[in-house]
Amino acid sequence: MCGIFGYSGPKNASQIILEGLKRLEYRGYDSWGIALGIQNSKFPGLAPRSGAGKIQNLFVEKHVGAIGDIKTFNFKLLTLNSHVGIGHTRWATHGGITEVNAHPHCSSDKSFCLAQNGIVENYQKLKQDLVKLGYKFQTQTDTEVIVRLIEHKFSLQPRRPSAVSLRPNRLQGNLMQSVREAFLELEGRNTIIVLNNKGGIIAARNGSPLVVGLGSQARPGVPSEVYFSSDTLSFAPFVEKIVVIDNGQMVYLKNHALEILDIKSNKTIPYSLEKINFKSSKVEKQGYSHFMLKEICESPYVIRQVLNQNLKQYQIFAKALKRAKNIYTIGSGTAGIAASQIAFYLRIFGKIKAQSVIGADIYDYFDLLGKGDVMIAPSQSGETADVLEVLEIAKRKGVKIASYVNMPGSTMSRMSDYKFASNAGPEICVMSTKVFTSQIAWGYLLGKVISGKGKVGRENLKNLADQIEQYLVSEKNHRLLKNLAKKLAHGKDIFLLGKYQNLNIVKEGMVKIIEGSYIHAHGIPAGDLKHYAITLMEKGVPVIFAVSEDVSFDDVINAVNQVKARGATVIGISAKPHSSFDYHIPVPDSGETSAIMNIIPLQVLAYYMAVQLGHNVDKPRNIAKSVTVK
Numbered sequence: 231m232c233g234i235f236g237y238s239g240p241k242n243a244s245q246i247i248l249e250g251l252k253r254l255e256y257r258g259y260d261s262w263g264i265a266l267g268i269q270n271s272k273f274p275g276l277a278p279r280s281g282a283g284k285i286q287n288l289f290v291e292k293h294v295g296a297i298g299d300i301k302t303f304n305f306k307l308l309t310l311n312s313h314v315g316i317g318h319t320r321w322a323t324h325g326g327i328t329e330v331n332a333h334p335h336c337s338s339d340k341s342f343c344l345a346q347n348g349i350v351e352n353y354q355k356l357k358q359d360l361v362k363l364g365y366k367f368q369t370q371t372d373t374e375v376i377v378r379l380i381e382h383k384f385s386l387q388p389r390r391p392s393a394v395s396l397r398p399n400r401l402q403g404n405l406m407q408s409v410r411e412a413f414l415e416l417e418g419r420n421t422i423i424v425l426n427n428k429g430g431i432i433a434a435r436n437g438s439p440l441v442v443g444l445g446s447q448a449r450p451g452v453p454s455e456v457y458f459s460s461d462t463l464s465f466a467p468f469v470e471k472i473v474v475i476d477n478g479q480m481v482y483l484k485n486h487a488l489e490i491l492d493i494k495s496n497k498t499i500p501y502s503l504e505k506i507n508f509k510s511s512k513v514e515k516q517g518y519s520h521f522m523l524k525e526i527c528e529s530p531y532v533i534r535q536v537l538n539q540n541l542k543q544y545q546i547f548a549k550a551l552k553r554a555k556n557i558y559t560i561g562s563g564t565a566g567i568a569a570s571q572i573a574f575y576l577r578i579f580g581k582i583k584a585q586s587v588i589g590a591d592i593y594d595y596f597d598l599l600g601k602g603d604v605m606i607a608p609s610q611s612g613e614t615a616d617v618l619e620v621l622e623i624a625k626r627k628g629v630k631i632a633s634y635v636n637m638p639g640s641t642m643s644r645m646s647d648y649k650f651a652s653n654a655g656p657e658i659c660v661m662s663t664k665v666f667t668s669q670i671a672w673g674y675l676l677g678k679v680i681s682g683k684g685k686v687g688r689e690n691l692k693n694l695a696d697q698i699e700q701y702l703v704s705e706k707n708h709r710l711l712k713n714l715a716k717k718l719a720h721g722k723d724i725f726l727l728g729k730y731q732n733l734n735i736v737k738e739g740m741v742k743i744i745e746g747s748y749i750h751a752h753g754i755p756a757g758d759l760k761h762y763a764i765t766l767m768e769k770g771v772p773v774i775f776a777v778s779e780d781v782s783f784d785d786v787i788n789a790v791n792q793v794k795a796r797g798a799t800v801i802g803i804s805a806k807p808h809s810s811f812d813y814h815i816p817v818p819d820s821g822e823t824s825a826i827m828n829i830i831p832l833q834v835l836a837y838y839m840a841v842q843l844g845h846n847v848d849k850p851r852n853i854a855k856s857v858t859v860k
């Protein structure tokens with residue numbers, strides 16, 4: 231999962247690209263790099279031929295670490311007279327986190343450089359062949375193989391007499407065709423962006439996302455400026471129109487005009503511009519100390535956004551679900567837990583047999599998928615590779631796809647037969663909070679609409695949004711969770727037990743604590759306690775219970791007493807106190823939506839634990855916001 235970015239236009243390219251990379255940092259922040267085309271008319275012995283484009287040097291700078299942590303940038307970088315460049319923020323897949331392995335990677339003669347998002351699954355074979363051909367490698371990355379392969383394809387291009395041979399081994403020929411031929415040999419999900427020293431940008435997509443943003447038209451068909459990126463958010467304030475590049479397409483600038491090519495057929499294809507209104511996207515903390523707390527506090531807003539969705543769309547989808555043969559919900563990570571809660575709500579309220587599957591491991595289902603089935607994918611980015619791969623297979627088998635996605639123009643929403651957008655606003659913290667809450671609130675409402683009780687469902691969510699708002703503005707609640715966080719943050723093992731509507735809630739609480747505190751937390755069904763977990767119950771072991779006044783209440787209280795009897799420290803999230811709780815985290819009684827209420831204190835608790843430990847709350851170690859590689 232990396233972030234790629236490119237810019238060509240009248241503005242200072244380095245500043246635009248650095249800002250874009252900061253907005254893409256959630257996709258990976260091991261290291262970052264930038265390459266700029268530098269106007270250099272004093273290049274010795276060359277008078278650029280008219281129409282040949284301005285010859286430029288490429289200036290490349292790379293750093294280990296997160297771009298967001300850089301306080302002062304290299305002065306030269308900011309003052310360079312450059313109007314074109316590319317950038318990359320990395321989540322290492324092949325090759326350690328070093329400056330050498332950081333992107334962009336340059337051709338041997340520095341005539342072009344490249345950044346990649348994805349994994350070249352056949353890079354060892356390609357590397358062996360290239361080594362046999364005499365190419366040298368400086369890095370352990372799969373990315374460098376793409377660069378050398380393009381060089382090799384370049385060397386096979388029919389030579390055109392060049393007006394001036396700048397350097398004996400200067401690569402001539404058509405970079406575009408070389409990129410295209412090399413790209414066709416790559417296996418795996420890869421998106422690349424290439425900057426050449428004529429100030430040209432070429433990008434190709436197969437898998438990881440690629441969006442192009444266009445500034446106002448300098449003249450008909452010629453945009454004044456062009457942005458390339460892994461997501462829309464990173465250039466949102468500067469553009470009105472976007473073009474989403476599909477798998478198997480290349481995009482390049484030709485005399486400042488945008489051309490899109492079908493890679494296989496090598497034919498240019500028409501494209502349409504999509505309007506976006508992300509200008510209002512606030513990507514600042516707005517007074518909060520971390521994005522995570524800001525985004526948790528936006529939970530009431532996101533639930534109201536669920537209510538703002540077009541009810542007709544819900545009804546059409548509800549009808550389709552009632553007719554469906556099999557219904558699957560699918561996701562990875564937090565979205566996978568949301569998928570499971572959505573399936574729960576479809577069963578319990580919609581009375582339909584929905585089952586959740588794990589995005590990264592559903593091979594055993596492939597033979598069962600077929601026409602008449604529906605697969606529902608909740609996803610923040612809409613780009614999770616594991617899930618996309620399953621959706622593509624399911625679609626080919628005639629399964630109808632539904633998605634509930636937060637990033638406009640994302641692959642999942644573009645491939646869906648039923649598209650829902652959470653409109654939760656940008657979620658910057660790698661740990662998903664408000665989007666998870668949005669996803670399960672949407673699943674609840676969908677269940678209610680299917681049962682013909684959509685109105686009641688909307689009423690309940692409206693009240694829930696108000697209750698969560700009250701809960702989050704109370705200093706007393708934050709103080710209680712902060713004090714509890716201090717006690718738990720230095721613990722070793724934390725258990726979370728829940729049942730029925732709260733089972734996925736304690737699993738999500740587990741994920742939040744693990745992601746933010748790097749502590750081993752374990753969310754398990756309360757009913758499983760006596761089958762294995764009880765052996766670990768002893769004095770001082772913290773056990774968090776999410777409790778609702780529902781059919782599972784007595785069973786859960788039995789489990790509370792059983793761990794209590796073995797000396798464990800019991801923390802109860804519930805509307806009412808209980809004599810067996812050592813710590814009670816009171817929440818409003820929100821009836822059918824109790825589980826959605828219960829996730830809020832767990833998210834806040836996980837937040838304060840991460841803060842207590844001094845961790846990078848918005849960018850926890852080793853993980854990224856969007857997993858666009860398998």
Ligand code: BG6
Nearest residue numbers: 562563564565609610611614662
């Ligand atoms: C993980 C994120 O890497 O990917 C989670 O940390 C997210 O927050 C999961 O839920 C799946 O990503 P997405 O974009 O499909 O929700």
